[in-house]
Amino acid sequence: MITKRKLIDIVKNSKLIYLTYYYLISPILSIAGLFIKAQKMECLFVCYGGRKYGDNVRPIYLQMLMDTRFRNWKFIWAFRDPNEFELPDKIRTKKVKIDSLEFFYYALRAKCWITNVSVQRGLSFKNRGTLYVNTWHGVPLKRIRCCVKDGFNVRTAEKFDLIFSEGTYDSKISVPAFQVKEKQIKITGYPRNDIMFDESLDLNKKVRRKYGLHDERIVLYAPTFRDYIKNDSGGFTFQKKLSPEKFQNTLGDQYKLLVRAHGAIEDHSTSDSSCVDVSDYPDVEDLLVAADILVSDYSGIIFDFSLLEKPIICFIYDLETYKKERGFFVDIEHFLPFKKCNTEEELYDAIKNIDIEESRNQARLFQKQCGLVKKGAAKNAVNEIYLALASQFK
Structure with missing residues (x-):
């Protein structure tokens, strides 16, 4: 019996199967997006493909909950098992099961996506007006994404709008790895590290x-x-x-x-x-x-x-x-x-x-x-998100 993990591995490692999956499903979702009304104040969060509620994504969410600039926003978290995690807010926050129709519905209408890996599940269906933020999940010494031998196809690699880095070192690496311009990389520090300096x-x-x-x-x-x-x-x-x-x-x-x-x-x-x-x-x-x-x-x-x-x-x-x-x-x-x-x-x-x-x-x-940033990363990150939304993503 082929497990889900094995099936994912087959899709990832077979160029023909992956490209078939990519070019068949992506247009279907993109067309569906034309019939779903975009919401100007909704943000979708995905951490480690829905496996976790943490890393750099959680402190950004918590900071946005407290930030008055986002007081009218609604938040959606996608999990493999939505019942596994208890969130601090139940009024403005909704949980959905990742890869479900409900997940793709909210993904297509959200104004902002925030993830530490990916939202698009190996596909490409982001609406032009959606701000796509990747916090990443660790400063790389080893080669990642488009810099890995036989790694991401540059043509099908996700197009992020903002990449957050922990310092000047990983900012330089992000340009070729994520196929972005320098201006899209913001040195904020890693929000997950803020908690390490809270002695209380x-x-x-x-x-x-x-x-x-x-x-x-x-x-x-x-x-x-x-x-x-x-x-x-x-x-x-x-x-x-x-x-x-x-x-x-x-x-x-x-x-x-x-x-x-x-x-x-x-x-x-x-x-x-x-x-x-x-x-x-x-x-x-x-x-x-x-x-x-x-x-x-x-x-x-x-x-x-x-x-x-x-x-x-x-x-x-x-x-x-x-x-x-x-x-x-x-x-x-x-x-x-x-x-x-x-x-x-x-x-x-x-x-x-x-x-x-x-x-x-x-x-x-x-x-x-x-050039590592030590403290205040969550506030830095949320401020960059707000500025991006307030400028080219009005």
Whole structure:
């Protein structure tokens, strides 16, 4: 039996099937849009294809709810399972099931689309008067979208009106990756990171209480995915190159390993009692605040964690393979100022010998190098949306 995941994978990876799907369905939806009256004060939100209520999309929504300039607006959230999420507003906000007729109806009439990946489901049906905003979901070290070998077809790539970036580094990358002009990219910072600087929330205590942790030093292992490593159903799988048991035996009880698989990975479960699998924890920002040390590789989480100025270690055991299979925008070994390890032994030694002051200086250097915006990103983003709507999208 072909699963939905496998079917999606087939469509994505077969150029003929995808182009047939694209050129057959897109015109049908575009024609339908001619008969649906556009609403000047409706905004549609989609986060990770309807799987989540979070990332950069949620804080923008919450900010718009509070912003008096949007007091007469109505908001629509699209989810795979609308019953899974409770939203703070039930008067001005409606939930719909993604890929349903109701979803496409509201998508065709909304004045504004806000997403961290995509709204159009691999198609093209946006009305000319709709403002299409992409917040993206992580600053890329690895190549993305139109810059990936055999990746997005430039002709069928989505045409975004605004792209939000975390700093000057990813602004430059966004031009070729998203096929947009420089003026369409706005350096706002990532709205999801604002919460990390709200001390009243005590996110460290929240995470430790949930997982029964006390004074242990938390090491968060959060690698990116390998799109060349898949399971039988076609989904990305988690490559276990770090042994939780070896971690615990080497470093002792004063350290606790938290493992978070990339959101694109479906097969990530672990039965090892030596670590805590936090892959399903809803908000990674909470985990970043609680973590004392981040171990990652080529993931954009490095940029977010650097804002907290805590130790970062890059576990790049497959650098040459990843470079060949996926590719990078930069020379990883020279671009990242953090400690780099190729083996578990090197990693554990690096953890035991961390210099806090040196780590803080590395993070500050990285922030400056990438021109990262630290706070106030949600307000920045909503202001850019308002200005865009008030000008060319009247």
